[in-house]
Amino acid sequence: MKRIALLGMPNTGKSTFFNRLTGAGARVGNWPGITVDLLAAKILLAGTMVEVVDLPGIYNLHGFSDDEQVVRHFLESQAVNGLVVILNASQLDRQLALLLQLKALKLPMTLVLNMSDEAKQLGIKIDLAALARNLDVPVTLISAKYGQGFESARQAIEQLLHTHPAVIRADTAGLSQDDNIEVELDRIVGNTVNTPITLAPDLTRRLDRVLLHPWLGLPLFFITVFLLFQLVYGIGTPLQDAMNWGLEHIKTGLLQPALANAPLPVQSFILDGLFDGVGTVLSFLPIIVVFFIFMAIIEDSGYLARAAYLMDALMAKVGLDGRSFVMQLMGFGCNVPALMGTRVMRSRALRLLTMMVIPFSLCSARLQVFLFFTTAIFAPRAAAVVMFSLYLMSFLMAFLTALVWRGKYRSVEPLLLELPPYRFPTFKQLLVQGWQQSQHFLKGASGFIVGGVVVVWALTHYPFNVPPASPATLAGQLADWMVPVFQPLGIDRLLSVALLFGFIAKEIVIGALAVIYGAGQSNLAGVIAGKLDWVQAYSFMLFTLIYTPCLSTVAVLKQESKSYWFTFIAVAWPLGLAWVVSFAFYQGARALGW
Amino acid sequence: MHTSLDHLFPSQTGTIETIDVSPELGRRMAALGLRPGRRVEMVRAAPLRGPLQIRIGHTEIMIRRVDAAKINVNLVA
Numbered sequence: 188m189k190r191i192a193l194l195g196m197p198n199t200g201k202s203t204f205f206n207r208l209t210g211a212g213a214r215v216g217n218w219p220g221i222t223v224d225l226l227a228a229k230i231l232l233a234g235t236m237v238e239v240v241d242l243p244g245i246y247n248l249h250g251f252s253d254d255e256q257v258v259r260h261f262l263e264s265q266a267v268n269g270l271v272v273i274l275n276a277s278q279l280d281r282q283l284a285l286l287l288q289l290k291a292l293k294l295p296m297t298l299v300l301n302m303s304d305e306a307k308q309l310g311i312k313i314d315l316a317a318l319a320r321n322l323d324v325p326v327t328l329i330s331a332k333y334g335q336g337f338e339s340a341r342q343a344i345e346q347l348l349h350t351h352p353a354v355i356r357a358d359t360a361g362l363s364q365d366d367n368i369e370v371e372l373d374r375i376v377g378n379t380v381n382t383p384i385t386l387a388p389d390l391t392r393r394l395d396r397v398l399l400h401p402w403l404g405l406p407l408f409f410i411t412v413f414l415l416f417q418l419v420y421g422i423g424t425p426l427q428d429a430m431n432w433g434l435e436h437i438k439t440g441l442l443q444p445a446l447a448n449a450p451l452p453v454q455s456f457i458l459d460g461l462f463d464g465v466g467t468v469l470s471f472l473p474i475i476v477v478f479f480i481f482m483a484i485i486e487d488s489g490y491l492a493r494a495a496y497l498m499d500a501l502m503a504k505v506g507l508d509g510r511s512f513v514m515q516l517m518g519f520g521c522n523v524p525a526l527m528g529t530r531v532m533r534s535r536a537l538r539l540l541t542m543m544v545i546p547f548s549l550c551s552a553r554l555q556v557f558l559f560f561t562t563a564i565f566a567p568r569a570a571a572v573v574m575f576s577l578y579l580m581s582f583l584m585a586f587l588t589a590l591v592w593r594g595k596y597r598s599v600e601p602l603l604l605e606l607p608p609y610r611f612p613t614f615k616q617l618l619v620q621g622w623q624q625s626q627h628f629l630k631g632a633s634g635f636i637v638g639g640v641v642v643v644w645a646l647t648h649y650p651f652n653v654p655p656a657s658p659a660t661l662a663g664q665l666a667d668w669m670v671p672v673f674q675p676l677g678i679d680r681l682l683s684v685a686l687l688f689g690f691i692a693k694e695i696v697i698g699a700l701a702v703i704y705g706a707g708q709s710n711l712a713g714v715i716a717g718k719l720d721w722v723q724a725y726s727f728m729l730f731t732l733i734y735t736p737c738l739s740t741v742a743v744l745k746q747e748s749k750s751y752w753f754t755f756i757a758v759a760w761p762l763g764l765a766w767v768v769s770f771a772f773y774q775g776a777r778a779l780g781w
Numbered sequence: 782m783h784t785s786l787d788h789l790f791p792s793q794t795g796t797i798e799t800i801d802v803s804p805e806l807g808r809r810m811a812a813l814g815l816r817p818g819r820r821v822e823m824v825r826a827a828p829l830r831g832p833l834q835i836r837i838g839h840t841e842i843m844i845r846r847v848d849a850a851k852i853n854v855n856l857v858a
Contacts, residue, residue, distance in 0.1 A: 196812070247812045250805065251805050252809075280814065280839075281838070281840065401828045495843065500827060500828070500831030503845075601809050604843045605841070606843055
């Protein structure tokens with residue numbers, strides 16, 4: 188198989204070029220020893236199938252950031268026909284350094300200068316023929332976003348494949364060679380690139396004057412995130428409801444009649460186990476698509492990098508950055524896309540720390556449980572205070588977690604972030620984002636989620652001759668063993684079975700309680716108010732807030748970290764924390780005589 | 782006038798003289814265009830002693846004050 192690797196600096200539109208070159212057929216490839224997702228696609232080029240790999244953007248071939256190590260590891264271990272190097276045409280004065288470093292690898296190369304539209308606007312003139320002669324590498328000038336020049340770039344790649352039909356390995360001496368390229372860089376840029384000396388105050392500078400204003404910047408940032416949140420979940424949640432409505436109809440209208448003659452355990456397994464598992468996976472898709480469409484807008488626009496700038500003074504203290512904060516806030520809608528969104532942070536340590544923090548965000552599913560409990564147990568005035576205290580607790584736990592774990596997940600990457608010009612992604616780019624991310628979720632998390640739902644189904648339904656979730660089921664027995672653990676929290680056997688259900692998804696806790704208490708959904712509130720006092724109820728809510736948000740979150744933690752150990756910590760830590768907090772609250776409240 | 786980058790006021794420009802950082806940070810700085818001889822402009826500073834926004838050629842960067850303090854510049858009048 189022929190193979191081409193795409194390489195370039197961050198913010199050069201490399202992924203846009205990759206998507207234009209490969210269409211929608213990209214998938215996450217599996218490469219030994221590489222812990223980030225690399226997109227790859229097999230396409231027909233020059234009459235043969237070629238695998239095109241999109242390597243992460245890097246600043247320096249010899250640098251030590253996570254992405255830089257990934258690229259070096261890839262080039263060391265994989266043979267390629269050649270490299271396609273993508274640089275920003277308006278920043279050649281520094282970006283050509285990367286190409287000069289890559290030349291030392293002695294691999295066939297072709298250079299693609301992207302963002303010709305921006306360079307033209309800035310009045311930058313590049314002598315392409317002279318540049319190609321100086322570098323001894325073919326050069327094409329394109330705009331990957333709008334497509335100008337794309338055909339010639341494609342032909343250049345085909346030409347490369349034609350003249351270098353065999354895959355070869357990089358000369359590894361070039362991976363460790365010392366930089367001594369600055370003189371050559373300045374000579375080539377001086378000979379070939381003509382940059383006007385004064386810059387016209389462009390749109391980016393005018394926008395920055397407002398958006399990064401010393402005093403207006405932060406309020407505008409909070410308004411932006413608030414609007415983003417409203418848009419994502421205002422559009423995503425109704426779509427999610429529609430998906431659930433459709434699934435419910437398939438279940439009751441199609442599956443139930445079709446299975447009417449099957450033995451009861453088989454019916455139950457297919458309907459409440461398998462189908463609910465698949466339904467759990469599918470119900471996240473609308474939210475993920477909408478989330479990533481909007482995320483692509485604020486990321487590609489360059490505003491996310493500005494969020495890091497605005498929030499750094501506050502977030503650096505807990506070892507996080509402004510982008511972590513955006514994802515944490517988005518987690519208040521749903522943790523799953525927020526966790527996937529951490530991919531914009533390129534430092535693995537910073538990403539993992541952010542992924543530890545996000546599950547404490549009080550998502551809309553948990554909100555449903557809390558609204559139900561507070562209205563059932565508390566007077567309206569007290570209910571508002573209770574809800575507020577839970578949100579406060581959510582932030583408190585998040586920052587506590589960041590403080591505790593920032594030592595282990597300390598980002599060693601320099602915080603030197605490019606603030607790219609404001610760019611507005613095309614509609615097609617947004618759709619590609621939504622599509623790729625939902626594919627990624629389906630592939631990476633669905634097996635785990637369906638498996639988990641089936642396990643919980645088995646626990647709550649076996650043996651089949653007793654009512655589901657009753658004391659005689661496996662779940663009931665498990666609850667018996669767990670009595671010593673949950674009793675000190677004021678959480679009784681029945682509630683602890685509900686917590687087990689809540690592990691699948693918090694949305695089903697209320698329904699599960701109705702089953703467990705043998706009450707209808709409508710009079711469940713009365714039953715609960717009769718059985719629990721407010722101290723017990725609040726302790727249960729604290730536990731529900733802090734422990735594992737849901738199976739899908741765990742699946743995504745695993746998918747994104749690619750580490751079982753991290754996933755274990757990210758599940759065990761909140762569980763322990765939930766127990767300690769509920770214990771302290773319950774015992775404290777009782778000691779005070781409540 | 783010799784000073785360090787973090788002491789520039791917004792819209793002041795300096796020529797970088799020396800950079801006293803670890804080789805690792807130095808490499809990243811060089812890749813972003815921060816190296817001796819280059820002109821760097823202070824654009825603005827974030828409040829609460831937050832990071833600085835600077836410009837080198839057509840590249841704008843955010844940099845923390847502690848890192849900027851290690852870049853010695855000669856103020857351009």
